[in-house]
Amino acid sequence: LNSTDARVQQMFSILLDDATKDSDREKAAQNLVVLSRDEGGAEQIFRNDGVKLIQKLLQSKQEEVVLSALRTLVGLCTEHQSRTMAIVNELGMDQLCAVMGSGASTVSLAACHLLQVMFEALTEGMKREIRGKEEAILPEPSKELRSMLRHLLEMMPASNVSGPGRDSAINLLVKQVPRKSFKNPDNSLTLWVIDQGLKKILQVAGSIPELSDGPPLTDNTHMSCSVLLSKLYDDLKSDKERENFHKICEEYIHDVGNRTLEMSGMMDAVISLCASKDVTHQQIAVEALIHAAGKAKRASFITANGVALLKDLYKTSENDRIRVRALVGLCKLGSAGGTDFSMKQFAEGSTGKLAKQCRKWLCNESLPPTSRRWSVEGLAYLTFDADVKEDLVEDKNALMAMFVLAKSEDKTVLFAVGSTLVNCTNSYDVEKPDPQMVELAKYAKQHVPEEHPKDAPSYVEKRLVKLLDAGVVSALACMVKQESPALTEACKECIARVFLALVERQEDRGTVVAQGGGKALIPLATDNTDVGKVKAAQALAKIAITSNPEIAFPGERIYEVVRPLVSLLNLNCTLLQNFEALMALTNLAGISERLRQKIIKEKAVPKIEGYMFEEHDLVRAAATECMCNLVLSTEVQKLYLAIGNDRLKLLVLYSGEDDERLRKAAAGTLAMLTSEQPELCKRIPETTTHWLEIMQALLLCEISDLRHRGVVIVQNMIQADRDLTEKFMESEALEILTVLAKGGEGTSDPVSKIAKNCLDKAVEYGLIRSREGKEGTEP
Template sequence: MEGSEPPPLPQVSPAQLREEGNELFKGGDYSGALSSYTMALSLEATPQEQAVLYRNRAACHLKMEDYSKAEADASKAIATDGGDVKALFRRSQALEKLGRLDQAILDLQRCVSLEPKNKVFQEALRTLGGHIQEKVRYMSSTDAKVDQMFQILLDPKEKGTEKKQKASQNLVVLAREDAGAERIFQSNGVQLLQRLLETGETDLMLAALRTLVGICSEHQSRTVATLSVLGTRRIVAMLGVKNQSVSLATCHLLQVMFDALKEGVKKGFRGKEGAIIVDPSRELKLLISNLLELLTEAGVSAQGRDNALTLLIKVVPRKSLRDPNNSLTLWVIDQGLKKILEVGGSVQEPPEDIAVTENSRMSASVLLNKLFDDLKCDAERENFHRLCESYIKSWFEGRGLAGKLRAIQTVSCLLQGPCEAGNRALELSGVMESVIALCASENEAEQLVAVEALIYAAGKAKRASFITANGVSLLKDLYKRSEKDSIRIRALVGLCKLGSAGGTDFSMKQFAEGSTLKLAKQCRKWLCNDGIDSSTRRWAVEGLAYLTFDADVKEEFVEDEAALKAMFQLSKLEDRSVLFAVASTLVNCTNSYDHEEPDPQMLELAKYAKQHVPEQHPKDKPGFVRSRVKKLLSAGVVSALTCMVKNENPVLTNSCRELLSRVFLALVEEAEDRGSVVAQGGGKALLPLALEGTDIGQTKAAQALAKITITSNPEMTFPGERVYEVVRPLVSLLHLNCSGLQNFEALMALTNLAGISERLRQKILKEKAVPMIEGYMFEDHEMIRRAATECMCNMAMSKEVQDLFLAEGNDRLKLLVLYSGEEDELLRRAASGGLAMLTSLLPQLCIRITQVTTHWLEILQALLLSPNLELQHRGAVVVLNMVEASKEIAVKLMESEVLEILSVLAKGEAGPVTRAATACLAKAVEYELIKPNKERE
């Protein structure tokens, strides 16, 4: 009817939502219960109802290990009713986990006074009292230890003694514990550590820096106090000292300080006055400002400058693009972009104003790229371009040849990082012309700068075709006539890059047939020449990174074992700028880049429209790829990859990590190769790749871990605590955005892990994998469904999962019963195995089996009659458990054909099936449902 109002929505009361939350909590869905309680709190409820809801919500937070919120909610419940023992007990549990034992014991004492006969409260109070006494003893002994250690360290008579060395090591160990760090801090420790830093002795300085790491770690207020005492400028200046060990230790300390300032107190352990700095932006900016100043100071060591760049790469850009605040990046661009460009445009020769290493320019490129990627809009990007162009023009115009070289070097730095900014800089008036002109210079330094810029400029297809038309003859001339190896090899790389512009497309050849093979042969020759320094030889790898798009080049390269080993050796050296080129070459050789099969109809349509259709090289077919992988493995590729991952460096960018993950995945594709990959440290190297990097890179590394975990013993492959680190990457493969194969392999790997120990099952539970595993039990694909069922059966050994099966109102048990009657024999084996185990552990489920489906008896009979002995055994165990659980069920079973089947099975050959069948009949005799067989007796 027109104009009539819609009927009012049904009102939900707080009490209904509370009941709904209670049911969800019993079923193990703590986040769902939390949502229900929160929704109930948003409605109008009485103070008493609100107190109960806050108390229940505190229980959810405890289960989800969010102890700060648990404490807050329990406190709100107590504010309404001071005698609420449940709220008091929950708050005491949260406070204990937060390390505030003195407050926790007060709540427990109140619980005991309210309910003196409650044994749970009494036991908790006894345990907590023991913990407090232990802590008091530790604290009193720690005070004396701290004083004693500082006396030894600051005693001039003890110089260089073993006693002093031991004291410094003890101080570092003590600072790693929260209580120890707090005690050092409160014992005027920062001032005393400052005196150690001023001694100038390397060992004492390292001990002081490492102790400061413990004091500042994840503690914001202590970090601010430390910065105030030591001075931001002084700490950052220590980064630039010539002693590499001290510089690295300072770098670690600054990283910890940045983390503490950005994240705040994670552990809930508070400082001297429990002070927390709400907005640490002033301290952060002061630290970053000093780091930016350090980049261009003349007296700073080259290693220190690299460490400063590394810190800026780690701390300035946002960790996730989902974080809307990129103000720190914008501030760094405005305050320090020109300083970063100054490092990027520098050269290693001694006349240079600032000292740099072979990695400095690459680190500057990585930092520039991360800053550019962190920008959110066109206006921010335009500002970045404007600052870069302004800096390049300031050097290019009016500063003579030296200025032009500096400008071109800066453009090269941008082309290696934010290439969009580099390409725009190349289009500035006169820049490209100067590059071409300087290539013909007689001066080696000028030629080096110009040829490198030409190589980086050829990255864009449009510019590559321009250089192919105008610069190939120049590069050929440089290669043939130059007497300098450094020039010749760079010219060769330029030709390689132009020759590979067609990528993997067999039909797109830039040069005449055979030219790329000649170029590759020359690259391999340079690569194997030990007489040339490594910084020059790395350019040969750059050339191969481009040329190995061609399958003929790949085949020749993997046959040349000497060239492979020379490349692997280069990847292990200190010059890390070769990493990306090595990784790219290996991705090309293993064909581990993404390639989709074209739609046949679209292919025909493209041919009809006379559009270019990419063609696959005949030597890029699977058989050739497998052969190349075998040759790489025998040449020692895994040890090279492991070394590349292990040596953390800014050059090991997320893109580079993704390439390494792709190579590892290709290496473990065949089951027989996985053992050798693990033996050479491949499993250990994959863990950091699976936990950090691009989404694609992490997924590829996780899939490689899954493949390894499926076919090998995880405890041997990932010894000690490392096996627990594998769980998170595997669980990440269960997400819906992963492919079916990745889901399947993750489930198989988790099944293996879940069968090892309760601690591993607890780790899988903590990663919230169980709901996803359950979801895949309903999957249409039979292999995924079977793998999920097997995984769930292993997980059912945990009490938390058993509780899920016991919870009212779910179909988990029904699904296992029905799957035990499916046609897929492997699925039946998994489901019936789960039933056998659950009915053994939880006899109350036996009655529920008869209620979940009317077909339960047919399914059990089918299992007992199966020709497969494993299925027979599982069926017999389930029947035995049901008979032992209830006489009522036993009656139903003995009145059916099950009795006859069991009688036949009991007469069979001795084995587990016969024993289970005999036990069933014996129990039926005990119930007096059947009479004993006299003849058999």
């Protein structure tokens, strides 16, 4: 037996012995987890009937032993389809779902993680090359995969499943069922789940714990169901599929959502229900009004017919749950004009009073978290008003309370916090209207939106500083870490927008990095909406430009930054985003060969070369600077060695341009290339008839950096070829080099030393003679 086999056998014997102490059993189970993470150990556990032993451990009353058993299974299943199929068949989904549905949250989460690993092992195993049509449909999922999905769907309405267990099942369906990319034509899993389980999902989504003896729910369950339903609907490809979705919904709920609210007399009925003496009826009616107020048409109806009722409920109700919901209803109606200063729904000062009450409830720790969450919802609407933004950032206690709530287990608050912060930082997109169109609209007596004076950049900057002081970065970082369906792509986009606003000022970037902002931005740049990815990538670029990337993104994290930065080298991005990405990549390319290889692997070189032709001076110079660092890599040098392209010609011509930054970058690249690949020196005269003038201009330049680059290029060319040296010695370059060599005598000036080396080489070639210290006379 080798050492791994022996250790596996030893752990088995300890775990199978009924006389083993509890502490020893826990240690042995933990050792099994470590062994399972090694392929040799995992195979040994599996071959020695370890699954039956693990099945026995799952029934243990020791929570730590059950956790270790689940983590061992994770090791066995990770990226191994055949073992996963065998384990699913041997253990049975009933047992795994029962463990996930148990009351212990840590055990439930561990079981959820195991099932996720199993899903990934099974689905990845089915991805194989198919000959023929490009749009070929992937094979149907295996029966094990369908068995897992069926059991998860059966957990939905089951009363013996705990709230956290049900949330885990919904979370798994969100992650595993919809397609990861719409480029994949196969949405058969989604269609199967809709046919087999949509009604079960709707049953949970429509359960009201206060009104029925339904399944146990958590505060996050309704939000998770909403995300799952949305994801399933978005994954549908045709009108026929969407119609089937609606049909199943309408069979379960006769008329659903907005259709119901727009039916004749329905809004009147909802408003009437708000006056009910039954608290639960009131609560549901007020929540329906809040959701209904999302559309302008219905918001105007509620403003006309329901504001007095909501105000009355807010002022007179003795139940805080009703009061806070009535307040949010008023907040939503009060924000119907958005950021338009001229579109005020309520009297002057009313929104300020509503916001003050929201902040008061937010800071009241005696209120249940759900009520405090509603107060954040209210602020998310009211912070369209710049006066409310100013008041909120001045109230440090309210900010701290909001951040604590964002870090809490109540995941449903994430989008409200994100929206509030987007409003406070003005990081939403604002389209500036054409001045001529504005004048035309005024002339036609059409409404023209007005900006609030406190939305001016100076006010926004002060708000950002106050948010940073209050600890906004650590709150955002915690929000990103949440493994919950509530962290939707829209929510991630909000967080990315806020981060971009926070790193706008150069002096704030160190604070953002120190509080974990750099780490949080990487997943936001890879898993987000298209807009969110760009915002997060731009924030990463800004950090990488002004901070040391090795400190901002320590360890392996620095390599994860490359792909988001390369994604900004896109024609759909703005020139500023292109420029910042090029600057950041320049810094990364200068760090190590491994980073340069990563940049090359991400196919950035052709994009960077494209930007070297950009008309905008700064972008063109930044691209050339990036290339200057990339040519340290042999792979890029080979591109310049290849025959039949104008890469070298471009660098020579750019070395003679008026733009100082571009000249420095091009001459630096030439200096590097001619040092590493002497063969290129002989090709320089072939690029342009003006090559000698360009070299002489560099040697004569008043800017020391350019002069240094010029003399290095000339030295490399002289050392590479005698004929080239002769051309230099027959031109004004001899006199220039002589002056440069004399100019630094007795000093450590590098230009002077290199110029002297050039002349010494010419003497060695026998092209010039040295005369009593006079280096520069022709023969």
